[in-house]
Amino acid sequence: TERELLERFEETVGKDRRIEPRDWMPEGYRATLIRQIAQHAHSEIIGMQPEGEWITRAPSLRRKAILFAKVQDEAGHGLYLYSAAETLGADRDDLTERLISGRQKYSSIFNYPTLSFADVGVIGWLVDGAAICNQVPLCRTSYGPYGRAMVRICKEESFHQRQGYELLMTMMGGTPAQREMVQDAVNRWWWPSLMMFGPPDADSPNTARSMAWKIKRHTNDELRQRFVDMTVPQAERLGVTLPDPGLRWNAGRGHYDFGEPDWAELKRVISGDGPCNAERIARRRAAHEEGAWVREAAAAYAAKRAAGGRA
Ligand code: ACO
Numbered sequence: 001t002e003r004e005l006l007e008r009f010e011e012t013v014g015k016d017r018r019i020e021p022r023d024w025m026p027e028g029y030r031a032t033l034i035r036q037i038a039q040h041a042h043s044e045i046i047g048m049q050p051e052g053e054w055i056t057r058a059p060s061l062r063r064k065a066i067l068f069a070k071v072q073d074e075a076g077h078g079l080y081l082y083s084a085a086e087t088l089g090a091d092r093d094d095l096t097e098r099l100i101s102g103r104q105k106y107s108s109i110f111n112y113p114t115l116s117f118a119d120v121g122v123i124g125w126l127v128d129g130a131a132i133c134n135q136v137p138l139c140r141t142s143y144g145p146y147g148r149a150m151v152r153i154c155k156e157e158s159f160h161q162r163q164g165y166e167l168l169m170t171m172m173g174g175t176p177a178q179r180e181m182v183q184d185a186v187n188r189w190w191w192p193s194l195m196m197f198g199p200p201d202a203d204s205p206n207t208a209r210s211m212a213w214k215i216k217r218h219t220n221d222e223l224r225q226r227f228v229d230m231t232v233p234q235a236e237r238l239g240v241t242l243p244d245p246g247l248r249w250n251a252g253r254g255h256y257d258f259g260e261p262d263w264a265e266l267k268r269v270i271s272g273d274g275p276c277n278a279e280r281i282a283r284r285r286a287a288h289e290e291g292a293w294v295r296e297a298a299a300a301y302a303a304k305r306a307a308g309g310r311a
Helices: 004-013 027-046 048-052 060-087 092-100 118-135 146-174 176-195 207-212 220-238 263-270 277-290 292-306
Strands: 248-249 256-257
Touching: 004 248, 004 263, 027 092, 027 220, 027 277, 048 060, 048 176, 048 263, 048 277, 060 092, 060 118, 092 118, 092 277, 118 146, 118 176, 118 220, 146 176, 146 220, 176 220, 220 256, 277 292
Parallel strands: none
Antiparallel strands: 248 256
C-alpha cells in the first residue's frame, strides 16, 4: 500500500541510504529533485557564456587552452545533470524549452557581465569556490544519480577554482594596472557570489522540506557562512580587499561576521531583470535553434538503425 511505500521511503532516507530511480518516491520529492537538478543543469550550460566570451581574447595560448577546457567541462556537467533529471522521468527537450521560455530558473550569478580577463580568474576563485561549498555536501544527497554526478563534478570544480586562484596570483604579481583589474573584478563579483547560496533561511520556502528529505544537507545561510570563512584568508593571501566594511572575525562565534547582501537585487536578477538575463537566454535560444539539424539527423540515424537499415 501507499502507506507502506512511504514508510519504506522514509526509512531509507532516515538511514542515509540512497533512493534510486526505480524506487517508489513521493511525488513532491520527485518534483523537488527535477526542479533543483534542472536548475543546476541549466546553470552549467548558461554558465558557459560569461567565460566563453573570453576564449578568443585570452592573453596567451596557455590561458586559452585552460579556459577552453574549463568551459567544455561545464558543458559536461550540464549533460550529466540533464541525464540525472531524466532518471526521474523528466524529458530533456521539455527542460530546454522551459529554460529558453523563461519558465525554469538558472543561477543568478551568470547574469552579470565579464568585463575584463581578471573576471575569468575571479569566477574561478569566487564563483566556482561558492559552487564547491554548495555542491560537496550534495555528493551525499539522498537521490543516488544526483549524488554520484556530483562527485565527478566537484573534482572538476576544484580544478577550476585552483586555476582561477593561480591566474589571480599571477596577475597580482604583475603591474599596478593588473592588480587594479583584479581588485575591480573582486569588487563586482563578491556580493553576487554570496547571493548564489540563495535567499536567507527565513525567506527560503524550499529549505525545510529539502533538508527533511536530505536532498539539501545544509541551509543556505550555513553554506554562505562556510564560504565566507573559507574565502577571507584566501583574499588576504592574494592581497585583495573584499568590499564589505562589516567583515570581521568574531572570536565568540568562531566565524567571520559579514554584511547583508542586497536581497532585492537577488530577487530582481532571479525574476529575469538582471544585467544580462535577456542576452543569456537569447544566446541559448539561438544555439538551440541552430542545432536543430543535428538533433534531426541524430534521430533519423537512430530510426534507420532501429528499422534494421544500414546507417
Ligand atoms: N539563482 C537563481 N535562483 C535561485 C537562487 C540563485 N542564486 N537561489 C535561490 N533561487 C531560487 C530557488 O530556485 C527557488 O525558486 P523555485 O522555488 O521557483 O525553484 C527560490 O529561489 C527560493 O529559494 P530556496 O527556497 O532557497 O530554493 P532551494 O531550496 O532550491 O535552494 C539552491 C536554492 C541553494 C540554489 C539549491 O537549489 C541548490 O543547492 N542547487 C544546486 C546547486 C546549483 O544549482 N548550483 C548552480 C550554480 S553553481 C555553478 O554552476 C557554477
